[in-house]
Amino acid sequence: MLGVVGTIPEEEFPLVVGPVALGDVSLTVQGREVPLTRGTAALLAAAAVCLETLGQPPPLAFLAGDIGLGQGSRQLYEYLTLNLGPHQLKVLTFHYILPMVDWHNRVLWAIQEMAAPPLLIADAGYMYVAKMSGEAPAYDLFTPDAGEIAFLADEAAPHPFYTRGFILHQDNQVPDLIARAYAHENAARHLLVKGKRDYVATREGVAASIDEPQIEALEPMGGTGDTLTGIAAALIAGGWDIVPAAVLAARVNRVAGALAKPTPATGVQDLVQQIPAALAQLLS
């Protein structure tokens, strides 16, 4: 089963843990409805439609409300530290969570204590804290975008906001940034770098790059990185190896984007609706 940990941008949203029920414009977990806009909701929606297409059970969501002050993130860190043991998870994906290094380390140790630890995927704030903690190699997949791969490549930066200029300037040389991230042990075992051209890489180098179909309007659309991470997580939970799963996920996200015929003002829910058709098209 796929587990997804993240926050919902509502201060009063309680800690909920349960399978995702997906509707047309929202998803529901333990009776709490969440609109499909961006962030963890978009990741969960993309994962859910993928898993449904693959005939797999829906993702198990671990959610809490957080608008940036960290209360919901702390609830999640604490819950995971104390309660992960009984969960049977093949893949655990971490997403929008306020980076807190000490809490991150406690969660990682709790995972290592599990009878069958899941494969670990980190994106967004949890990828930041995984790098900041020095434990990036303990993860199986990071899914950074162009700005975030520069952050991973900068061994001194505590957050993408502090990435040094001489590294940011290498924006068009993603393979160099990937190599630098691995050289400083700041990358997961696999990287799926999202951008105009997507890269799938390991410590050995770039394994694949994907740039078709090229849909310019996807770059400014909020949530397209979240859907890509969700698709990759679902495919890995469905039994795919990480490299082919990442490559297929990048293609599915692009084809779904093309089918949605987006402008830079399009919302990500339009892309999510096209994921089953895109996945079916590419699997056939």
Place this chain on the structure above:
Amino acid sequence: MSRWRFWKRRPSAPIPESHIDLGILVFASTSEVIRAEKLLRDAGWTIKVMGPPPEIQSGCDLVIQFPLMNKLEVLRVLAANRLSPLQAVPRSGPLLKPVDLFQVKDFGRYLMVRAANMKLTVDKTTRKIVNVSGGGCPDVPYLAYKLVGRTLEDAPRPRDIGHTVCGYALQLALEEMERQCSE
């Protein structure tokens, strides 16, 4: 098969204190440090007064350590009480500076500005914010919800309603967008 079965590590010692997610506030005088300490403690933040690292060449003999990820919120608490630190920098790298490189991409009717990990897109004909993307802190989806659909003039400022360094980066992207749209 998971590698964990072969590489399982148990914590044998107490969890070491990490500094990388911490920042330091530098003030001009000790009296400001004392005022700031009280304000931040009263607001519920976990902070620590300490000596400055050697890289800090300005300010008084004391600095305040704070949770760096919440830089925007901490600065807002201080500003509301007319306190403004000389510097608010990462403890692990006091000489690191916020990004000052912006990437601007023109989609014709739409213009996108990226600052660090944050992207903001505006419809040039209406000056409406049509998308916010990137970022990793939990206030990003919240800020996107508050900003998208509003014009540059009407949109709330991320520095006023955001809480984290991602919110700070979005503020910089918004300022750069305003500059681009005024040219």
